[in-house]
Amino acid sequence: MNSTFVLIVLLFLLVVLLGFVFWPGKGIVPRMLLARKEKSRAHLEDVLKHAYDCQYRSVACTVESIAGILQTSIGNASQLVTRLESMGLLERDGSALHLTSDGTSYALRIIRIHRLWERYLADETSVREADWHRYAERQEHLLSPADANALAARLSNPQVDPHGDPIPTATGEIPIVPGRLLTALEEGEFGRVVHIEDEPPEIYAQLVAEGLYPGLQLQMIQRRPDYVRFEAEGEEVLLATPLARQVSVTLIPEERRKRGPFATLTAVESGRAVVVTAISRACRGQQRRRIMDLGIVPGTRVTPELDSLTGNPRAYLVRGTLVALRKEQTDQIFVEPDAGVA
Amino acid sequence: MSGTPNEACATCPAFNAGHLTRLGIDLSNVDFVVALAGNPNTGKSTVFNALTGLRQHTGNWPGKTVTRAEGGFAYSGKRFKIVDLPGTYSLLSTSADEEVARDFILFGKPDVTVIVVDATRLERNLNLVLQVLEITDKAVLCVNLIDEARRHKMEVDERTLARELGIPVVLAAARQREGIDQLLKSMFEVATGAVVCKPRRVQSIPPAVAKAVDRLTERVAGFFPGLPNARWVAMRLLEGDQRMIDAVESGELNTLLDQAQRPAENQQARVADTV
Amino acid sequence: MSTTDLKNPSSSPTASLLTEANALRWEMGEEYHDSLMEGIYEDAARIADRSVTRSGERRRFNLDRAIDHLVTSKWTGFPFMFLVLAVVFWLTVVGANVPSGLLADLLLDTVHPMLKGAMQSVGSPWWLTGVLIDGAYLAGAWVVSVMLPPMAIFFPMVTLLEDFGYLPRVAFNLDALYRRAGAHGRQALTMTMGFGCNAAGVVATRIIDSPRERLIAIITNNFSLCNGRWPTQILIASIFVGAMVPAHFAGLVAAGGVVVIAVLGVALSLVVSWSLSRSVLRGEASAFSLELPPYRPPRILQTLYTSLIDRTIIVLWRAVVFAVPAGIVIWLVGNVTIDGVTVAEHFVNWSNPFGLLIGLNGVILLAYIIAIPANEIVIPTVLMLTVLTSAINGVGAGAGVMFEADSTVATAEILRGGGWTALTGICLMLFSLLHNPCSTTIFTIYKETGSVKWTALATLLPLGMGFVVCFLVAQGWRLIAGG
């Protein structure tokens, strides 16, 4: 009996193993085949995106530039181009490549998914900023247009991505975001950041590290050929001109300007009442709304009441209610001393 | 204990709790649908339990009701279905609970929406009340936890509130069943149309935004004449709410309009149903 | 053609409306929502100001604040929390003993023989009596007698704390830990729910907005000991941990053992959250906002009544429903034979070497497979299988009959007779904390996540950890004890 038992077990294991390897759609082999197909599609889509980008920046798109962007050989790149040509998405004009109208709408679809996904990551998840682009690069090839529309609906049809780039609509329209380069802001003028170019990533990371984000209010202090100096949220920032060129701003009219001083709620000592002046634009999406839902809007009186073991979170008295908030959030709430108390 | 003017009958037998029959989960032949909205932790489920005899989970922390519950009761010869919506601080954000609450109050077309608020935190709670009143004009405000307010030496003037908000206001302590009779009476009156509300709409919208809202409201009203909550529709469109976009495109908004225009007819149909 | 036309907004009559809405959105940008909220709050403040009058609210507010300072401050917050936890467990352990014994007397020693006699007198065949009475009835009765008393004590106490408003303060205290683990502060709340029932805890995670943190909360909820696992913890702690100290400390030390396991569960949930947010669910701890409601004096009698109805009965009912079919299975594996040996013995003999490697034995492993639907029936299954496989005579009530040993002492004798040591006991307590969730919880996880992948992870991760932890403890123990 024992040997038959062992035999049955072995047979069973064999079947499981075979299923594991060959099961349609789920097994290892079908998955590998699928992955290869997806990889080549991703490459094709990346070419289209690159071509669109070239068109947008009015530079020539060539087989060489494609090979550079995809980090592949010229031979590979021209193979991809040939395939796209045969699909009617790309046209050759001498050495320059152009998107056909089909190609443009395809590219816009990919860009739409990319930017929507970034917006999703920024608004609803706690994925860190440095990872947004990378994740979106992957997701843009995986989501179907229907998925993208569902995502857009869930996010209440956002119009711009977290860097301020417009998100193409489902019908392939892409609005032009108003604004001028930061370097064009006159001394003394107030501007709001509307866009930060997110490529190349190293430069973008530097700008983020300087505390820039779309929605930030700043005032130009000094504009020189090789640098600009401005004030934002109570701090002075100095940017070299090449960096400042990556940032676009719009003028803020008098009545929309945030009032200083920019002390954060975190810094307020326990028991002292303060009044909220603004919530930083770096606090976005779901988080921002939650804070406002709890009654914290400009003009609200807030008093820190309870410290936890580490002082983070703290509980604040807001409109008669105790509300616990983490330091990461109170860092983004600006306050001034309560005039009625001070 | 009511902010509505006609209190003459507060003592007559028709309004005693004896008139309430808890139906539990029996939801057959309902005449009216009641929605129960409010901030988390204001006693919605306690009110729900008091009316239906069911046992929704209650407890003193925000967020315990995460699913929608339904129950029934009969009052003054009418059968009511009551829906305990998840507690929300607002209806203008994007979380799943809010969607449930928002959609039900608008598209579920409840005959009356009871907004339960915490008497000791009225200011914060009124945020939601004002939003609900943008959506529906058949609402009753239940100022719950009035016993707590008294302990904190706070006094809520229901007449002022009723005047300000334009809807019946009832002070209650649901856990002690205080004010439940009065709540039933007000719900009944609003649902049957005996009392017509004139809900307050938000007045202090900052000018820059108000201009856009007004313009779009006009356009919405142009497309859907007689829509009672055109401004809410406009506000939602400005937030990019897909549900509202769909409702505009599919013409679903017209169904809201029909109901608003023919309340009497509707009611007759319902009475006929139950006979 | 016509359908696509309908879907295309540019051709529907309301298109101009939507286009205008879009244009206005571009004009106002993010400003819109903020301004609207500001406006609404301005109205709200004005109305509230007109309709609320206060007189001397100061004094009352100070009492709330004084309690808050006690339960959340740097020095007293955590000690107070542990004290509350220990008192709740101690009352449960000590208070459940007597009624548990009485119920066992009634349902197992009195009613069971009567039912059996009745079945025999109406001429039912032995196997039918076996399946129905020795299998189904005994399983259900055992669950009632072992679970009802601790639940009837534990749930009202938790409900009182809940109604008083203590739970959000626990979340407030623990948030710093959860933040460092990359998780959401409200996970503390869902974890507390999990102490009652993991399936309920998983549903409760809906209060967490962020999908990443919500998944973490779902996957780690199983580390909260649910009520189905306390009877195991309490019994084994009494036999093997309590027995290490003089008799009059036994109750206290046993309760201490259970608290240690419960706290270990919380600690592990933090560790796992931390590793998840650095691997498959990478991200930073996001926002945390939680309203701390005012303290409300609970209504004691009403609470006792409703928590008995709401929770105890419902949870118990579920347990019984699952225990009955499991009882039948136990009876079957104990009575169906292949080559003259019961199925149970086949499996036990086969898996015993592996079980011993991780400080357990084949009996325990089989018991955990049978008990997948409900953790509550682990101990009776273990006892039955132990008797069956070690062929102790004079105890038990026949092959495949699940039973409650008369007292802890008798249970201890059976287990020791089956080759159990203190190591087996400790490993069982650990394994009871660290194994797959029950089937209801697995199903709930699947419903909430909609993903086979996450469900599988939530199921297999604790099981894998259980094997590893038990293996390490067993090997370490043997190394030190020189076994």
Ligand SMILES: Nc1nc2c(ncn2[C@@H]2O[C@H](COP(=O)(O)OP(=O)(O)O)[C@@H](O)[C@H]2O)c(=O)[nH]1
């Ligand atoms: N003192 C007092 N407590 C109440 C009253 N109504 C509800 N509660 C308590 O307030 C808490 C929240 O109630 P619940 O119905 O769960 O609120 P929900 O979140 O709005 O459904 C519970 O602990 C209730 O026992 C009341 O009128 N007076």
Ligand SMILES: [Mg+2]
């Ligand atoms: Mg509730």
